[in-house]
Amino acid sequence: MNKARSNPLNTVMMHGALILYTLIALFPVFVILINSFKTRKAIFREPLALPDADSFSTIGYETVMKQGDFFLYFQNSMVVTVASLFFVLLFGAMAAYALSEYRFRGNMLMGLYLALGIMIPIRIGTVAILEMMVATGLVNTLWALILVYTAQGLPLAVFILSEFMRQVSDDLKNAGRIDGLSEYTIFFRLVLPLVRPAMATVAVFNMIPIWNDLWFPLILAPAEETKTLTLGSQVFIGQFVTDWNAVLSALSMAILPVLILYVIFSRQLIRGITSGAVK
Amino acid sequence: MTALSLKNVNKSFGDIHVLKDINIEVEEGEFVVFVGPSGCGKSTLLRVIAGLEDATSGEIHIAGNQVNLTPPSKRGIAMVFQSYALYPHLNVRGNMTLALKQEGQSKAVIEERVQKAANMLDLGPYLDRYPSELSGGQRQRVAIGRAIVREPKLFLFDEPLSNLDAALRMNTRIEIANLHSQLGASMIYVTHDQTEAMTLADKIVVLRDGRVEQIGSPMELYNNPANQFVAGFLGSPSMNFFPAELLGAGEGRTMGIRPEDLFIADDGPLSVRVRHVEHLGGDTNVIARLDDHQITARLFGQHQVAEGESLRLGFKPENTYAFDRDGQRLQ
Numbered sequence: 183m184n185k186a187r188s189n190p191l192n193t194v195m196m197h198g199a200l201i202l203y204t205l206i207a208l209f210p211v212f213v214i215l216i217n218s219f220k221t222r223k224a225i226f227r228e229p230l231a232l233p234d235a236d237s238f239s240t241i242g243y244e245t246v247m248k249q250g251d252f253f254l255y256f257q258n259s260m261v262v263t264v265a266s267l268f269f270v271l272l273f274g275a276m277a278a279y280a281l282s283e284y285r286f287r288g289n290m291l292m293g294l295y296l297a298l299g300i301m302i303p304i305r306i307g308t309v310a311i312l313e314m315m316v317a318t319g320l321v322n323t324l325w326a327l328i329l330v331y332t333a334q335g336l337p338l339a340v341f342i343l344s345e346f347m348r349q350v351s352d353d354l355k356n357a358g359r360i361d362g363l364s365e366y367t368i369f370f371r372l373v374l375p376l377v378r379p380a381m382a383t384v385a386v387f388n389m390i391p392i393w394n395d396l397w398f399p400l401i402l403a404p405a406e407e408t409k410t411l412t413l414g415s416q417v418f419i420g421q422f423v424t425d426w427n428a429v430l431s432a433l434s435m436a437i438l439p440v441l442i443l444y445v446i447f448s449r450q451l452i453r454g455i456t457s458g459a460v461k
Numbered sequence: 462m463t464a465l466s467l468k469n470v471n472k473s474f475g476d477i478h479v480l481k482d483i484n485i486e487v488e489e490g491e492f493v494v495f496v497g498p499s500g501c502g503k504s505t506l507l508r509v510i511a512g513l514e515d516a517t518s519g520e521i522h523i524a525g526n527q528v529n530l531t532p533p534s535k536r537g538i539a540m541v542f543q544s545y546a547l548y549p550h551l552n553v554r555g556n557m558t559l560a561l562k563q564e565g566q567s568k569a570v571i572e573e574r575v576q577k578a579a580n581m582l583d584l585g586p587y588l589d590r591y592p593s594e595l596s597g598g599q600r601q602r603v604a605i606g607r608a609i610v611r612e613p614k615l616f617l618f619d620e621p622l623s624n625l626d627a628a629l630r631m632n633t634r635i636e637i638a639n640l641h642s643q644l645g646a647s648m649i650y651v652t653h654d655q656t657e658a659m660t661l662a663d664k665i666v667v668l669r670d671g672r673v674e675q676i677g678s679p680m681e682l683y684n685n686p687a688n689q690f691v692a693g694f695l696g697s698p699s700m701n702f703f704p705a706e707l708l709g710a711g712e713g714r715t716m717g718i719r720p721e722d723l724f725i726a727d728d729g730p731l732s733v734r735v736r737h738v739e740h741l742g743g744d745t746n747v748i749a750r751l752d753d754h755q756i757t758a759r760l761f762g763q764h765q766v767a768e769g770e771s772l773r774l775g776f777k778p779e780n781t782y783a784f785d786r787d788g789q790r791l792q
Contacts, residue, residue, distance in 0.1 A: 353546035353619075356513050357607075361560035362534030375550055 211437065218242050218430035225426055242427030245418070246435070249428070254407065255414035260439060262324055262410060263392050266331035267385050273332070274339025274384065275347075275377070279369050281340070282347040283355070293344065299337030304330065305397060315402055322405040330398050335388040346380035347373060382447040389447070393440050411436050462525060464489045464615050464647030465510065470519030472502075472509055472671075479505050481671045483519070487615075487649065487664075492641050495651045496658040496694070497668035503651045506668070507617055510649065512536050524614040534563065539608035540617040543624060545600045547592040547607075554588045557607050564611075571610075578609040581643065582636075598629045605640070616648040622657065634660060655695050659683070667691050689788035692717050698746060703754040705783065707731075714791065717782035720746070723758035726775030731756070735770045747772070 216232055217225045224237030231237070246252050281293050304311075311330060312321075320326040350373050358368040374381070399413040415436070418428040465487040472480035479502045487493050495503040508514045510521060512533035521528050528536045539560075547556050554575060561571045579585045582602045592600055601621060608616055621637070622630045638661055641648055652658055658665050659679045667674040667682065667690070675687040679695075686692035692700045698720045705714035708730055723731075733749035733756055740763065747758045747766055758774055766772065783791040 351544055351546060353542035353544045354548070356508075356511075356533075357540070357542060357546040357548075359513060360511060360533045360538065360540050361607075362563035363559075371550070372548065 214430050214433050214437075218427070218434040220427075222427055225430075239427070242425075242429075242431030243435075245425060245428040246431045249417060251406070252414065252432075252435075255409050255411045256435070256439075258324060258408055259393060259411040259436075262327045262331065263389060263443075265324075265328045266335065266392050267389055269328065269332040270335035270339050270388055271381055271385060274336050275343050275374060275381065276369070277336070277340045278343035278347050279373060282344045293340075296337055296340045299333075300341060304334045308397070308401060312401055320402075322403050322408050324403065324408055326402040327398055327408075327410070330402065331388075331392045331395075335384075335392070338387060339384045342384055343377060343380055346377045350376050382449075385447045386444060389443055390440060393436075462489050463487060463522070464491065464524060465649070466520075466522045467510070468520040468522075470506075470509060470521065471517045472505060472514065473517045479671045480509065480516075483671075483673055485666055485673065485676065487647055489647055490645050492648045492650065492661055492663045493666060494658040494662035494664070495649065495666045495668060496653065496655060497674075498694070499653055501668040502671040503653075503668050504619060505671075507540075507619055507649065507651050510615075511538055511540055511617055534560070537614040538617055539611040539613040539615075540619065541601075541604045541608050541621045543620040545592070545604045545624070547600055547603055549592055552589050552591050553584060553595075553603050553606075556592070556603055557610050560607070560611050574610040574612070578606040581609065581640070582606050597625055598633065601625060601633060602636075605637075609640075609644070614647065616646055618648065618650040620652055621650075622652070623654075637661065655697060659695065665695075667694060686782065686790060688790055689715060689717065689784040692782055692784075692790075696720075698757045698759060700782070701754075701756045702784075703751055703756070707752060707754075711783065713786050715784040715788070717784060718776050718780060720757040720759035721761075722776050722780035723756070723774045724760065724776070725758075725764070725772060727773055729773040729775030731774040731776075733772050733774055735766055735768055735772060738766050738768060749774075 213229065217229060219233040219240065219242075220231075220237045221239040221241065224231070224233070224239075228237075233239075277296065281289060281296075315321045315326045320329070354372055354376075355368050358372050363371070394412055395410075396412045396416070399408075399410040403409070404413065411432070415429060415432040418425040418432065463486050465485070467483050467485045470480060470483040471478070483506060485493075495506060497503050505514060509516050510523075512528065512531060516529060523536055523538065548559065551559065557575050557578060558571050561574065566574075575588070579588060582605060584599075584602055584606055587595060587599060587603070592603070595603065601624075604621070618637070622633055625633060634657060637650075641661075650657070650661060662679055664676065665679055665682055666676050669690055675682055675691045677685075682691055682695050686695070689702065693702065696719055700717045700719050701723070702715050702717050705711040705716045708716060710716075731751055733751045735747055735749045736755075737748040739746040739748070742763070743761070745760045745762070745764045745766065747760060747764075749756050749758070749772065756774070760766075785791055
């Protein structure tokens with residue numbers, strides 16, 4: 183083993199630094215969670231105190247449940263996030279495979295064109311997007327959001343995935359061709375499993391901005407039945423009065439699904455599955 | 462019947478002409494080795510035969526049928542890759558049966574062929590393992606097994622031994638030779654290693670820069686190389702070349718002598734200074750300078766030769782080869 187790594191002092195310092203970072207990163211989440219279970223007065227009197235018998239209250243959660251259709255918002259956010267991720271990964275991976283696997287005229291230009299989207303924020307086109315959605319009658323539907331988020335996520339997905347797909351062994355794909363597999367089978371059965379860690383990376387990168395986005399839900403789908411969680415939570419934040427109990431409770435509940443999705447994808451990130459395929 | 466015949470095959474990638482007018486015939490049951498330095502187009506040629514690349518022009522016939530437009534899976538070939546290219550999500554049995562399932566073979570036929578191949582390659586105990594649980598040599602055997610079960614008209618090997626270590630390489634080489642005699646199948650084998658070429662081949666095709674330099678049996682090529690490139694490529698250590706003027710003969714010509722044809726002789730015509738000596742036990746390799754030219758002599762048995770020593774080397778005139786300015790052999 184490496185000498186520097188086995189040095190106990192270094193180990194302690196390394197773990198100390200990592201623990202410190204973890205604490206700093208988790209602190210805001212912790213504060214949100216404890217305060218969501220406190221009375222309004224207790225939140226402001228001692229924001230860092232844990233809820234006790236006096237200060238414990240579920241008033242925030244009750245408000246959230248009563249006001250507006252919170253589960254619908256939740257469901258909308260979930261549908262939009264999962265569907266967008268699905269399309270980003272599907273189309274991104276297919277485009278990346280075409281770009282990395284097949285030689286055709288304009289391959290390079292096409293790759294650059296697709297990568298351009300990374301540099302240009304999609305919000306610049308908001309007015310045009312809104313006009314398009316109005317023209318196609320998609321305003322106030324979840325499809326409007328799914329389409330926009332798919333477009334927003336594709337450039338980075340194509341960029342990252344095509345880089346990874348170039349590393350998939352040519353021999354493996356050729357072995358599939360000689361064994362009579364179709365190009366689709368080669369793509370779905372041989373190539374995709376090998377780039378799963380990259381897919382997970384793309385999914386994580388895309389998931390959080392989509393889940394947290396306020397801009398497009400506010401502009402494209404502000405109707406009651408298509409509100410997302412982030413937009414729905416805005417009800418509690420007023421210009422003059424903010425219902426902090428409700429805001430903190432809503433946020434606590436909003437963290438949960440992202441956390442679950444993140445755990446699912448990060449497992450894929452870690453899992454080394456390429457071993458044994460090629461030398 | 463010919464197992465494979467290539468007629469005027471050309472291949473270009475854009476402006477780069479990688480295969481130039483290739484004409485090769487492979488008889489049924491023959492073991493043919495394509496050999497050449499890296500970048501000579503031998504792997505591309507194999508991929509063209511397999512159908513993984515299209516030939517730009519020319520005709521490819523496998524077992525009498527023209528296959529230029531036939532997809533790889535329908536050409537009646539099976540290929541073993543350098544990197545094994547096993548399917549990571551399938552176990553050994555799955556790897557071997559995938560192609561047969563695609564062909565729509567019955568379960569009985571599949572099982573029978575897998576058992577036969579597994580026996581031949583000692584893969585029986587590993588059939589339910591995944592590629593990641595196998596060693597390099599075992600993976601290579603699975604890759605070969607995957608080719609055998611298809612019972613192809615033509616086996617294609619793309620540098621199958623280059624990922625194995627030296628000891629395993631020799632064993633696998635012998636195994637492949639046995640396999641060839643057991644199956645009696647036509648095989649094409651690509652390598653850059655001249656030892657593999659010499660030991661395995663019925664017929665060697667030497668390629669350079671996308672051109673066929675010479676075709677013949679290993680001993681034909683060794684004893685009768687058509688040009689300086691073939692002479693230098695086959696044989697280890699490789700043939701010595703020096704200008705014929707040093708022997709006072711034929712201006713502009715190049716003289717070639719194999720290291721094993723040189724011997725120490727006090728009245729020998731070559732006066733050299735020893736630079737380095739390799740004692741291999743059975744042989745002694747003497748690396749020396751003749752003017753500005755490096756000369757290697759492979760002396761049989763053990764010789765005490767010191768570095769820096771001056772030596773005279775002799776040879777028999779019938780063991781010399783002469784080449785013209787363009788490297789063509791002069792008879």
